[in-house]
Amino acid sequence: MHHGCMLLHRLARVSQEVAATSARSRKTALLAELFRDAEADDVPIVIPYLAGRLPQGRIGVGWKVLSRPVAPAAEPGLTVREVDARLSELAKVSGPGSQAERARLVGELMGAATEDEQRFLVGLLTGEVRQGALDAVAVEGLAQATGAPPADVRRAVMLAGSLQTVAEALLADGPAALDRFRLTVGRPVWPMLAHSASSVAEAVDKLGACAVEEKLDGIRVQVHRDGDTVRLYTRTLDDITDRLPEVTAAALELRGERFVLDGEVISFDEGGRPRSFQETAGRVGSRTDVATAARAVPVSPVFFDALSVDGRDLLDLPFAERHAELARLVPEPMRVRRTTVSGPDDLRTAEEFLAETLKRGHEGVVAKALDAPYSAGRRGASWLKVKPVHxxxxxxxxxxxxxxxxxxxxxxxxxxxxxxxxxxxxxxxxxxxxxxxxxxxxxxxxxxxxxxxxxxxxxxxxxxxxxxxxxxxxxxxxxxxxxxxxxxxxxxxxxxxxxxxxxxxxxxxxxxxxxxx
Ligand SMILES: Nc1ncnc2c1ncn2[C@@H]1O[C@H](COP(=O)(O)OP(=O)(O)OP(=O)(O)O)[C@@H](O)[C@H]1O
The missing domain is CATH 2.40.50.140 (Nucleic acid-binding proteins)
Incomplete structure (x- = not known):
């Protein structure tokens, strides 16, 4: 494999131009051009840099160090891989004298950078160039650069749970690589999210026939089971299996052997009322002494969707059918409470359900269109949450x-x-x-x-x-x-x-x- 040659200079230029233009087609074209010149090995650096994120996370360099003027290089010579290697080195510095050592390394890096590059690096290191909305444009740019249909790239990103993974595969192997990204037990997908409605009436009006489910104020969890192996993921796709043994045990008791379920983990007190979000979140967040934590604040999974059962991918099925699969697999107490409503004529049922749900100590309801697919990774218009407090x-x-x-x-x-x-x-x-x-x-x-x-x-x-x-x-x-x-x-x-x-x-x-x- 030959040495990567994507220059930081090039990336900094494109990043600046993308930020400066408001025309989406122009942004897409700029990114497509950049991706055409990138190699698969550049991707793990290029994608985060474009979004203004550091692959290393935090590296502990403050403004004081960054704002120290350093004479810029006359000619651009830094490659993105070299910058990444230097920042990895920087991130490793610790112990006494680390402040000075970090300042020295930053000085060295800045001295190798042109003025434009210095500006880009400072933005990157302070988190100021963060471009949150970039992923959607990057998907289109990738499609354009590789000749893959944009919709296929989008679905692959949704299922891979990572733009970066898909970009690497596409740049290495072309559009055929997209076949690799199927819903797979053991590989988490970004969960579907909800929009807000100001009342149950508004939600039912917008959705028509829908299920109205209790909204539990816990932590989102995606449960993957393959035979005896269970893995649990958060809404940011972190693996939290080791922290919640009782949820794994519950998943092993279900009737299916291979499935992916979506739900919430929450802690109930002896009286069956939900404990506060802080308690549940504290429990889910604690990594040490899991056994003691589990005794103090036991949690239960409450499932509300089925994404895959027995190797069948259910994402594109209407919600009513996915829920039927869920009901076959998951017994009553582990399933979310719900009612179904035929439309605005049936509003009373929905309103009574909301009132009853609040009385049981939950935060509200989520109304879900019965005919909608599961839009992983998106705030779909077919899920509407209704909460009394905004x-x-x-x-x-x-x-x-x-x-x-x-x-x-x-x-x-x-x-x-x-x-x-x-x-x-x-x-x-x-x-x-x-x-x-x-x-x-x-x-x-x-x-x-x-x-x-x-x-x-x-x-x-x-x-x-x-x-x-x-x-x-x-x-x-x-x-x-x-x-x-x-x-x-x-x-x-x-x-x-x-x-x-x-x-x-x-x-x-x-x-x-x-x-x-
Ligand atoms: N029955 C349910 N169906 C879907 N999501 C539910 C349900 N009960 C609780 N939830 C939680 O509500 C979240 C959906 O609301 P939203 O997408 O706005 O995320 P959120 O911002 O975390 O919600 P909020 O801030 O309102 O608690 C889900 O991520 C899930 O954790």
């Missing part, structure tokens, strides 16, 4: 050092929503709703993400998602979207979400016609 998932952009009782703690959070161009727009601040434990936790977590601290505000890599309750929006010229949140308060951190999953300014404004100009 919340937003926002990204923490920065935090201010607290005063008085909160001295030494990072307190007032700066909150951002995603924008159409893949950036983040600050919507407001809040220091309300945090428990002492949360303050301690967020201080530590945000310090790990810090890129700058001016003694007053700590700017962080925009990676942490927080769920915020609010009373409404008001217009404000001080914020970039022209609006700010009224009475924002923290509900909880959502470590199960990525910044790409955060809410957008667009959907927020759509939900609040009263503030539109």
């Amino acid at each position: 919340t937003l998932d926002l990204v923490v952009l920065a935090a201010e050092w607290g005063h008085g009782r909160r001295t030494g703690k990072l307190s007032n959070l700066h909150l951002g929503a995603r924008t159409a161009d893949g950036g983040l727009a600050m919507l407001g601040k809040t220091f309300k709703g945090m428990t002492d434990a949360m303050l301690t936790w967020q201080t530590e977590r945000l310090r790990q993400l810090a890129v700058d601290d001016n003694g007053y505000v700590v700017t962080v890599r925009p990676e942490l998602v927080v769920e915020i309750a609010y009373d409404g929006l008001q217009r404000s010229t001080r914020y970039p979207a022209g609006v700010t949140l009224r009475f924002a308060r923290v509900v909880r951190y959502r470590e199960d979400k990525r910044p790409e999953d955060a809410d957008t300014v667009e959907t927020l404004l759509a939900a609040h016609p009263e503030v539109r100009p």
Whole structure:
């Protein structure tokens, strides 16, 4: 295999041009051209860099180091693989003197970069060039570069759970490689997500014949079983099998031998009422001493969909048929409670079900069209959640050092929503709703993400998602979207979400016609 020659210079150019143009066809064409020149081995670097992500995750280089001027190289010579190798080296530095060593390595890298490349690298290392909306355009660019039909590439990405994997296969072997990406037991797929409706009436009106299911406030889980082997995955496709032995045991008791099921894990107390989200999430998050944790907070799976049974891929079947398969496999208490509604004439049934579900301590319902396929990895219009309390998932952009009782703690959070161009727009601040434990936790977590601290505000890599309750929006010229949140308060951190999953300014404004100009 010969040495890769994709230059950082080329990638930085394309990245900048893609960000600068709003025309989707132009973005696609730029990416197609780039992919045509890329080799399969460049892909694990090129794809994350384009999205503004570091394959190494965090590498612990702050603004101070990055903003130190270094004379740029006159000619571009860095390849993306070389940059990646240097950053891997940087990520490994630890122990005493590591600050200085990291600064030296950064200086060396910057000295080998041209001015354009330096700008790109700084953006990458601070997390500022993050382009969340890039994946969809990249799929089209890949299709164009390789001659594969875009719909086939999209389905492959959905099933592989990774654009990168599909891109590598396509660039190495051409369109025929897409046949490899079938729903496979043991390989997780991105789960289908829901939109919101403001009432059951609106949901039923939009969907017609639908199932109305209880919405359990737990952790999404995808359960794969192949004979005696069971694997459990989160909504971000992390393997959490080792943490939840009782869920594995439950899956082994089911009637099927080979299946993929979708559901929620949740903890119920002795009285059968759901424990708080924090308790369930804490349990699912804890890796050490699983046995003790399982005794304190036992969890149960509650299934609501079947994606594959006995080697049959059910994704394209209507929901009613998938549910029939689920019901054959999973006995009552392990299946989500639901009712079915024929349409708006039958609204009473749906409303009574919502009221009863809330009374049992759940957070709301999800209405699901009976005829819809499973759109893995998408927020399908055929699942609509209805909850009495409205919340937003926002990204923490920065935090201010607290005063008085909160001295030494990072307190007032700066909150951002995603924008159409893949950036983040600050919507407001809040220091309300945090428990002492949360303050301690967020201080530590945000310090790990810090890129700058001016003694007053700590700017962080925009990676942490927080769920915020609010009373409404008001217009404000001080914020970039022209609006700010009224009475924002923290509900909880959502470590199960990525910044790409955060809410957008667009959907927020759509939900609040009263503030539109
Ligand atoms: N019956 C159900 N059907 C589908 N999803 C359910 C159900 N009960 C609970 N859920 C959970 O609700 C989530 C769907 O809502 P959404 O896609 O908006 O994600 P979310 O933002 O995590 O939801 P929220 O923030 O409202 O809790 C699923 O990911 C799943 O974890």
